[in-house]
Amino acid sequence: xxxxxxxxxxxxxxxxxxxxxxxxxxxxxxxxxxxxxxxxxxxxxxxxxxxxxxxxxxxxxxxxxxxxxxxxxxxxxxxxxxxxxxxxxxxxxxxxxxxxxxxxxxxxxxxxxxxxxxxxxxxxxxxxxxxxxxxxxxxxxxxxxxxxxxxxxxxxxxxxxxxxxxxxxxxxxxxxxxxxxxxxxxxxxxxxxxxxxxxxxxxxxxxxxxxxxxxxxxxxxxxxxxxxxxxxxxxxxxxxxxxxxxxxxxxxxxxxxxxxxxxxxxxxxxxxxxxxxxxxxxxxxxxxxxxxxxxxxxxxxxxxxxxxxxxxxxxxxxxxxxxxxxxxxxxxxxxxxxxxxxxxxxxxxxxxxxxxxxxxxxxxxxxxxxxxxxxxxxxxxxxxxxxxxxxxxxxxxxxxxxxxxxxxxxxxxxxxxxxxxxxxxxxxxxxxxxxxxxxxxxxxxxxxxxxxxxxxxxxxxxxxxxxxxxxxxxxxxxxxxxxxxxxxxxxxxxxxxxxxxxxxxxxxxxxxxxxxxxxxxxxxxxxxxxxxx
Numbered sequence: 326x327x328x329x330x331x332x333x334x335x336x337x338x339x340x341x342x343x344x345x346x347x348x349x350x351x352x353x354x355x356x357x358x359x360x361x362x363x364x365x366x367x368x369x370x371x372x373x374x375x376x377x378x379x380x381x382x383x384x385x386x387x388x389x390x391x392x393x394x395x396x397x398x399x400x401x402x403x404x405x406x407x408x409x410x411x412x413x414x415x416x417x418x419x420x421x422x423x424x425x426x427x428x429x430x431x432x433x434x435x436x437x438x439x440x441x442x443x444x445x446x447x448x449x450x451x452x453x454x455x456x457x458x459x460x461x462x463x464x465x466x467x468x469x470x471x472x473x474x475x476x477x478x479x480x481x482x483x484x485x486x487x488x489x490x491x492x493x494x495x496x497x498x499x500x501x502x503x504x505x506x507x508x509x510x511x512x513x514x515x516x517x518x519x520x521x522x523x524x525x526x527x528x529x530x531x532x533x534x535x536x537x538x539x540x541x542x543x544x545x546x547x548x549x550x551x552x553x554x555x556x557x558x559x560x561x562x563x564x565x566x567x568x569x570x571x572x573x574x575x576x577x578x579x580x581x582x583x584x585x586x587x588x589x590x591x592x593x594x595x596x597x598x599x600x601x602x603x604x605x606x607x608x609x610x611x612x613x614x615x616x617x618x619x620x621x622x623x624x625x626x627x628x629x630x631x632x633x634x635x636x637x638x639x640x641x642x643x644x645x646x647x648x649x650x651x652x653x654x655x656x657x658x659x660x661x662x663x664x665x666x667x668x669x670x671x672x673x674x675x676x677x678x679x680x681x682x683x684x685x686x687x688x689x690x691x692x693x694x695x696x697x698x699x700x701x702x703x704x705x706x707x708x709x710x711x712x713x714x715x716x717x718x719x720x721x722x723x724x725x726x727x728x729x730x731x732x733x734x735x736x737x738x739x740x741x742x743x744x745x746x747x748x749x750x751x752x753x754x755x756x757x758x759x760x761x762x763x764x765x766x767x768x769x770x771x772x773x774x775x776x777x778x779x780x781x782x783x784x785x786x787x788x789x790x791x792x793x794x795x796x797x798x799x800x801x802x803x804x805x806x807x808x809x810x811x812x813x814x815x816x817x818x819x820x821x822x823x824x825x826x827x828x829x830x831x832x833x834x835x836x837x838x839x840x841x842x843x844x845x846x847x848x849x850x851x852x853x854x855x856x857x858x
Contacts (some may be wrong), residue, residue: 344751349689394484395426406431407503408456415586419463463491529723541573550578597628642777693713763792
């Protein structure tokens with residue numbers, strides 16, 4: 326599908342008709358490498374607090390010194406430009422220092438969440454072929470366990486008097502072949518992030534320095550992040566949402582990153598009340614659990630400095646949005662992206678929050694269009710597959726050129742696999758995944774619409790809807806997680822959705838389960854639910 330800026334469904338570079346005029350990020354002014362961020366901030370204000378974890382903090386001046394020292398140590402350990410450095414991690418100062426040190430050597434940071442199983446981790450290691458594997462063992466019992474199983478040497482990394490925590494280091498992989506080092510920021514891979522998508526089969530997404538820095542800069546600019554902000558970082562930095570939209574955005578702005586390895590409602594509430602947190606970003610499940618806890622305790626939220634709350638990673642329903650805004654006392658912003666887009670494509674503007682569940686407007690510098698099954702652009706208001714093009718699009722899938730060619734065409738358009746609608750005001754609404762679309766008796770059923778009806782019940786924490794093949798048709802099956810004290814029965818939920826959904830959209834079966842299977846980000850793993858069927 327060729328670019329056609331006269332199509333109603335294309336968001337060109339710059340403001341589209343009806344869209345707010347959002348500030349853009351000049352690509353030529355972006356830093357060259359991720360590791361330039363601490364150096365720039367240290368030169369500007371070395372005493373500004375950069376990173377906080379429980380019991381430890383670093384200023385930007387200290388962070389820059391730690392990155393220099395860690396890069397020197399990694400070089401001594403045999404790491405070269407173009408090598409993959411596998412970092413088995415949870416959010417911590419050690420992770421940030423290792424990530425930046427790898428970037429300084431032009432190595433690729435292969436970010437792997439420590440909560441993966443041994444088998445999952447080994448599959449990624451065999452595919453990527455890292456030169457070394459390092460483990461953030463001081464902050465993560467899972468990382469420590471992986472390090473011990475691998476026979477890694479674990480020690481305290483204290484460099485120039487700066488303690489970044491305990492780090493495990495594997496034996497050198499002599500068979501690792503370094504990839505070519507590219508001088509240009511848009512050609513050099515910075516991070517290799519594996520994603521399972523909807524199939525469960527992992528793919529290594531190669532993201533360049535410009536990919537990630539563009540999104541970091543756009544996020545910081547659109548949210549007006551500065552040195553006065555304290556950003557709560559509980560979304561895993563091993564995931565692109567936590568990496569670019571939270572971590573790198575904060576460092577780009579010279580703000581403070583409050584690192585937390587795992588989500589806990591009590592930890593979030595304490596940070597909001599007592600640690601000057603001004604920005605909190607999460608997935609819908611996190612917000613739902615915070616609201617559930619406060620309601621159970623009959624407690625009000627105390628967050629004196631909170632100015633920006635964001636939800637992403639999976640669809641947000643209207644009921645959650647309304648309840649969250651009442652509790653937070655500010656707008657719950659929404660957005661859309663995926664690993665292959667580094668991740669941000671669209672978000673709701675700071676000064677023009679939405680009253681619906683739209684993901685807002687395409688960020689300046691990025692183009693989108695909606696296409697039918699034949700790749701033809703559709704007019705505004707119609708649902709089709711969302712295609713994206715811009716400086717946020719991945720370099721490709723590692724060691725999978727055929728997959729890359731199927732995902733990105735010769736003109737740079739990425740086929741997202743997501744079904745979307747662009748309205749007359751240029752706002753974007755995501756209606757579901759094309760692979761998750763359920764066709765029941767000839768009618769299209771979009772899972773988020775059914776989930777929104779289920780989630781509006783006061784005793785439902787979250788839900789997920791999948792399709793089940795039957796003879797000549799598909800059925801709608803819903804998995805529902807309810808509040809701990811609930812005695813809600815499936816029939817009661819059937820009665821609830823009957824008044825809210827057309828007959829063909831209503832679930833044929835509702836299963837109430839203790840907890841929906843989720844990734845470390847909190848995103849529901851639908852393919853695991855489908856396997857239960």
